[in-house]
Amino acid sequence: MDVRESAVTRTAGFEAFVEHFYLDTVGKVTIGYGRMVPNADAAVDLPLKKNGSDADDDAKRDEWALIKSKPAGKPASYYRQFTKLTLQESDAKAMLRENLEGSAADLKTRFPELDDYPNDAQDALLDMMFNLGLTKFSRAKWPKLFAAVEAKDWTTAAAESNRPDVQEERNEAIHDLFVSAAGASLKLYLAARIVNESFKDQIGELSSFISGGQGIEKFFPYGITKIKLDVKAGGVEIDFEISGPEQGKPSVLARKGKS
Template structure:
């Protein structure tokens, strides 16, 4: 996505209140009349360096959820529009897989429309997209990778889906590790990343030594057994981050 991704300081960066807490993101240089997007209802401005802060609710601890979401964002990216991952799968948001057109249509995609206000003034507004149009866009993109759908999710919607994905992953992790809820936050972040990235079924079947080490609290062995093949370690520190997080009791 476009936007400032190399720094989160300076002109144009501001704190924005959203349903998930304050997000520090880029919304343009307001002092010179720029509008840009905002971190909540907009659909740009969240880059690699943006920190997403999520408050605690009755359903989850905000500190841990923020850590998980930011860790996934670091490794998966944050994209408001559909894209195809390295395996050619249609994805959106923070690595959220859209396996079918129906899954895409279940999300609140928007389309930007320009409203002419007269006297040379115009305003861009987001309008909802029908389920039929979302499915059509998905199917066209599935058949033609150059036909990237011109529809998007707001930043709030992306964060909301990521929170749901973390919760689903944690449910699966609790079925694998009886002591999961007592683990340190860093270790939970590492496990969420592995469960999300490769899926709970593959984590269960393909990492028996890792799982056994986690269940007996042998974190050095778990860290050594956590390495995932297929990741480009020279470009993505995902394996290293997971290794280090598993060794942390914070």
């Protein structure tokens, strides 16, 4: 799946932006939109600024070590007094996109058919993977949700998506994405039914045309005795073959179809 800009914007709205290093609730150095910085070397890779200019590597390492030495469990604003380096919000959003792309890759390991899901369902699942992580977002911990997703039952997925430890607005937003996916799937199904019926009518007319012996040479020139076609349109697939006069009576056979 592609990480859409709407997903980046939505996630940014739920993850508070902090321009300086701080410690999260478990004591990990963090910055931007919840970007964890595991060590001083990782801090060097960040586009940090000092008084508007690029910070040097030593300054990044020193500030990471300083914040790491502070007590955890404080509000992010508490650590501002110890910092001199900052991260611009535009850079933080670029880093957030990188994190979301990593979460999307993790999500594909959980749901191999992810690319076939409606966009809103993809975005809902991406938010959950980003927020929970690969270890916590598993079938063992979310059995009903995983079963609903694999069945493409987006209404049930919406009901099973609630996370008790995130803000109500975020849960509601993800719930609504799943509900929207359910509506999109219904529209696609109805459209596929219409296309499917249309193909049936066209194939029926073609069958009558050939069976009546009309224009046989147009369909089977140069000794061709059988034509196989695989038609895909509007989410509908029909695989059928047309047999020529040398196979007996000309006919059209729909071999398989799905919508």
